[in-house]
Amino acid sequence: MKVAVVGAGPAGVRAVEQLVRAGLRPLWLDEAPDGGGRIYQRPPAGFRRGAAALYGLEAKRAQALHAALDAAKPAAEWRPDTLVWDVTWAEKRLHLLHQGRAEAVEVDAAILCTGAMDRVVPLPGWTRPGVTTLGGAQIALKAQGCAIGPKVVFLGSGPLLWLVAYQYMKAGANVAAVLDTTGFRRKLGALAGAPHDPVTLAKGLYYVARLRAAGVRVAEGVTPLAIEGEQPDAISALRWRDAAGREHSTACDAVGLGWGVRPELQLADLAGVPIGFDTVQHNWVPQRDALGRTPVPGLYVAGDGAGIGGAVVAEMAGACAAQAVLDDAGLPADQKLVNRLQRRLRRQARFRAALERAFPFPISLAATMPDETILCRCEAVTAGELRAAAAPEGPHGAAPEVNRAKAFTRIGMGRCQGRVCGAAAAEVLAAQLGTDAAGIGRLRGQAPVKPLPMPAWQGESA
């Protein structure tokens, strides 16, 4: 039986580990040259910082995952530097790209562990050099030992905001401010009395306390207004409004921003997995059962790509999906392990719900962005242009959902395929049409999921 595992982050590592344990030799694909995913990404050879410096309070977990990763590589058909750019599941075929060469492989089953990326809300100036996602700012530090600028502001909401700011401060970077769009009361209200993960909460409070103790400016309940700069290739300040309505301008050379993360689900989408809107995490997620089985036979999803749960959940979900593969193939599955992991996953899901309530996606911030804001950075489509697509008096009538609006405006039609702007664009259009994100739909996935050199595609070999 040939099982493919796509992705070598926390979910992929634990999935492969279980398949290997059952005597299989899975085909293991990752776009990156090494595994670990983005959360436990290792720097290239020649970097010397140890796990404690790289992963902080998560060092032990990172080291355990790296050990499992390195042990599983020789036991699997490990193919790093390999992009899966399409899935044609009628033939159970994965389409790969490795060093500029395309190839198709046929498998019996696949576990998609495709991870997540930052969810962003565009604001005027966000396309300027000097602005990155929170995840990007973290990768610059972790994998390259660099800060995104001499003086950095972190903006957004969610656990990553505080974690990245803390990591920057600890590494000796100049953190000018941490600006949280969620008010303190909202967070407190969501966590008080709700089941939450005491360890995660304690870590969060620790990061906030350390930042404050270091004298970093911290503000909650803020409204970002614009990122400004005198030179076109640099920024000089972030303008924002505090909870009391006062306007501020914080001088900085870089801004890291993000509001939680969203699943990378393009491959599941292309494989025909139904995608539904999850109102708790305010994300589109592939349909799956508790173990990661999708309604498409032979296709499984695990980790953040299957719905946001974080790295701890991803490890357990990866192991469960592998057990589901074994069970469905009539191979002996470890039911005891599955039962134990399922209990822990149910508990984590309750914690997650509290976390999502504490750090909700700022719908109104997205919906009310100024008309002149570049919303789609690939195609330079403004929020105003998208709003115009919702007007019934336009040449084509009103776009009733987001894919129609894409056809009218080219929003989400660029090289990122709406990964970056899709979530915010949906809110802009939904507000204009008087509906919500679930009602406005989502940008459908298209192959190739990432740009492909034409000669590679023409030469695909099966």
Place this chain on the structure above:
Amino acid sequence: MRLVRLADQDRPEITFCFEGAACTAREGDTLLTALLAGLAGFLRQSEFEDGPRAGFCLMGACQDCRVMVEGQGRVRACTTRCTAGMRVRRA
């Protein structure tokens, strides 16, 4: 945009070529690091004339950091390793 080298920077220097000029990087740098920790300032001009760009996600998703590498064509600077002798241009 200027990246600041903070940690793990005692790696051997390598030289590469950007827009015809010799530049230095360190072994293990991505092209994005090599260019933006240097003096490039930005990586490309938006084809819609809304200004220069220098990447955004740094994890291979947003496709905003593309540059031209001789012999390889258009690549993402954030996921491409800078190697000695590489000849790079703005995309």
